[in-house]
Amino acid sequence: MPTEVIMPKVDMDMASGKLAVWHVAEGEAVKKGAALFDIETDKAAMEVEAPASGILRHILANPGVDVPVGSPVAYIYAEGEAIGPAPVAAPPALAEPDAAKPAAEPEAVEAAALPLAGAADEAPRATPVARRLAREGGIELAALAGTGPKGRIQRSDVEAEIERRKTPVAAPAPVPAPAPAAPAYVMDWTPQAGDLHVTTRKGNGVPLVMVHGFAADSAGWTPLERALPRDLPLIRIDLPSHGRSPLRRIAGFADLAKALVQTFDRIAEGPVHLLGHSLGGALSLALADIRPRQIKTLSLIAPAGLGPEIDGAALNGIARASTADSLAPWLKRLTARPEGISHDFAKAAMLSRLDPALRSAQQELAESLFPDGVQAFDLTAALSRVTAPTLMVWGRDDHILPWKQALAAPGEVALHLMRGVGHVPHMEDPEAVAALIGRHLRP
Template sequence: MPIHMITMPKWGLSMEQGQVNGWLKSVGDKVGKGDEVLDVETDKISSGVECAFNGTLRRQVAQEGETLPIGALLGVVADVETPDSDIDAAVEAFQRDFVPPTAADGESGPQPEKAQIGGRTVRYLKLGDGGTPVVLIHGFGGDLNNWLFNHADLAAHRAVWALDLPGHGESGKTIDTGSADELADSVIAFLDDRKIERAHLVGHSMGALIAMTVAARAPQRVASLALISGAGLGEEINREYIEGFAAGNSRNTLKPHLTKLFADGSLVTRQLVEDIVKYKRLEGVGDALQKISASAFEGGVQQRNYRDQLEKLAPRTLVIWGSEDQIIPARHAEGLPATTHVHIIAGKGHMVQMEAASEVNRLLNDFFGS
């Protein structure tokens, strides 16, 4: 068996380094593809680094507390029969030849762009080319960075666009009613502006509601729907979270709500909280979020339900949910039309596309097809 190197991954365009929080596997443990072997914290989020090989963990090169650049050696996987001397030589050769990427290297790839669409500034990011395009639609209070673990993987096979909805991220903050129809129309305007005739729509949380509204308003534009922890399939929603997020504007008022997004609240880093605080303090954000929450979640109840129409909205529909979702209950995935592809991912929360990125990416790529 060859000697395989586990290296520091690159999650999102802005990631330059990661800090090792701890090993989840010990030297001598058998590991397989998809197993999380150590935990790494970036300036966005903590996450497990998955092994891409089958074998035995033979070396833990990176130590807990170390901060290492993208591509740095973390550990080694090989057969138990592989001599220690061979592994030592391989580690020595890797470390000798490794050149950390520079800031210029990180900026050489595609970067988010902005356009004036329908009288608003819209920030978006396109990766990949060819095939039927995919459009990623984030949820309430999110932005295109909610897809940082998914975007590049999905774009290996096709063009994939992510955008900031009105009132979110770096898009314009002025909105009218904040209704699902208004936000859906902004997505349709984005499709028009980018000359995307037909796309697979992937929506997370409120983004799923928006994706279904686009399908209801312009069915000819939708090749399929992929709904992740989706709003719009039932009435219940965590009222405390919606109201707390909309009202909070400090670390202390926001962090307790942000931890509810994940089954493992420790994944919420200090930087993630600080980024949300900065966003919440931008002019116009508070008003925009209040309008959206009042329209979509008035009284702590979802105001629009596409459950009975789901089978007719798009040619194909995929539903993905984390079993431990604390924002929208996973039981909303039960009893859907038999033609709907439903996957419940055990032990994960509302941000399942981050907590179980590899599995979600596999499900999406299989669903889209070649």
């Protein structure tokens, strides 16, 4: 039987993806693991690999079409395998964008090859990641020779050009004397100036300030945002060395909290609702302790700082991972069950972690905040001083921070322990978390 090629799920909240371009034409041979097509989601563009070797047949989706997750987009037949009839009809979501066009006969799907990357124009053929890296590095793709299939420019081609430009043309320097051994993660990176990156969503009423966790960024709030009231104004802050904020050297938790307070003072125009997850929960707790009159309500999702235990290996593994293969096993620690994180999800997550300097900065931060795999800061006293109404949500299957640390909360805190949920309740069950927060924010 032929191998079905489906639209993969690369985000936890992904319902469909836009097929951007095919890299293999109808009737062409393809090898397992080769780039087959590109997809675009709200967060990223990425290539999808062929699940098997063989001949590509029955392409069901044209570029530009939104395809539901799990729906077939084509089939791969083994060499010599009899070609079956084309599907009678594609699912409604796979229909051509222009409904006015007459429906094609089934045979036409088999005979006509769909557009391939670069076939419609003279633009260089390149992967989405390669295009982004080239754009950020000021590199003309036309000047590069691609090493991928059919001369396609890969990420490695652009990275090689970036490294080549960094290398000065000069006489060899004297070989320095051996230096003392350094931690394996250390590499040269330059701290950057500038304010922390802040994004907003307009709405009515008191805004909700959102602070993400370690090695995450503001995009991680997307599943929860979709479940929250649409008119709720949002303010998202990327922590130092995360997301689109500048890379900074952080001496410890107090230094990191100071950076958040400075950003809060810059953007806050009145009392706010405050929400934080994990490390962002600890920082939100510190902010509520420092600026009590500015915090109308406090919502904490699996906050750090309430006990020494933490899965330091997972945090360091995520910060250190340089490929989707090395990132995926650690991401699986975030959810209640390993199958909650697919390899395609890990590949999409890796797209925002391609910068080695960012990874090294986060590894340094992890060593500063969690030396020897423990939490080097304690917010239990601050939690007892908080005057704002406080909500705490924790997954009972949290593998990163033990849920029993929630028992450090005083009796006034509204505590909700969720069964079958891990360290990221706002991604695993966003509707339930949104309902809890929505009730908490009501006057």
